[in-house]
Amino acid sequence: MTPHQKVFAIIASIVLLLFILELVRKRKIKEEYSWFWLLIGSAIFILVIWYDLLLFITQLIGSETPMTTLFLFGFLFLLFVNIHYSVKISTFTEQIKRMVQKIGILSKEIEDFKNKEKRSNKK
């Protein structure tokens, strides 16, 4: 890893961390959805600072260069995040379905009550 790459990676990870923290502060991201972004930011930061660890992992998984290791983990992470979102979306779909059905049935019941009242008022 050249010093250029190192400096860039450090800056990028710090910007990412600050950006996520800022979004959480502004309540644009809920805390529960922020943790894995903070995790990846910290992971990049630690790996760049603690270069021996990166070298060790590179050797362990048998990749060519430390940069490849970083990219590989970045890719795996994004994959994981997307799967996580698919699970969440499925949950939301089910919840929205239940809600729509309840709204439909309740509206009908309110309507029935109103009609009943009208009829009894006429009498």
Place this chain on the structure above:
Amino acid sequence: MNIKDTLLIIPAYNESKTIGNVIVKIKNQFPDLDILVIDDGSFDSTDMIVRKHGINIISLPFNMGYGVALQTGYQYANNKNYQYVLQMDADGQHEPECLNDLIMSIKNNKADIIIGSRFLSECNYGASWLRRLGMIIFSKITSLILKQKITDPTSGFQALNHKVLKFFTSEFYPSDYPDADVIILLHRIGFRIKEIPVIMYSALNKGKIHNGLKPLYYVFKMFLSIIMIFLREKPYFYRKGNKL
């Protein structure tokens, strides 16, 4: 025959051209039958037409699909303690006369769910070759698994008793398009399934499903659903000796 304990559910999405006719036909033949239309977020005058005929209607706030609309009807029927549910489409495909056979069969306790099959009767049902192929494949698969001849698993012309109704209000009911997978699931749980011949016409309003790339997705989804039925554990409240 007393049909006060029976509810006819008609899911409708933009069916203003046909639904009036369908309702009039049913009313003429079964003046005592309770009817509930589920308006699945239509943007045409479907709900106005239904209300004009004095029919019960539940309007969903936006379009959620055939399965969700139907399930809303099941929930309503279950809340109101109906013992039997009939269902048919609003597009004029299903001949209301056949409702009588469906009611008789379900009330005689011949099965827990009665499916009206277009292929057991001689009718002029036209469909694209791709759709036909899909229907043949899945009816064969369904028949094989059930060890009972099922000719029309896609039919939405059905009658069910209270046990199946209760099950259909649960989360196990698929929300997109109930099909062969539901029949296989019902069989796996231990419900009795029976087909009777009904008259069906080609739909006047084309375009519900089975258009464009959808047949491919449908085939994929159906295979996945069927495999999943066998990988999952049986729905919990049925394991105790099939008692509800």
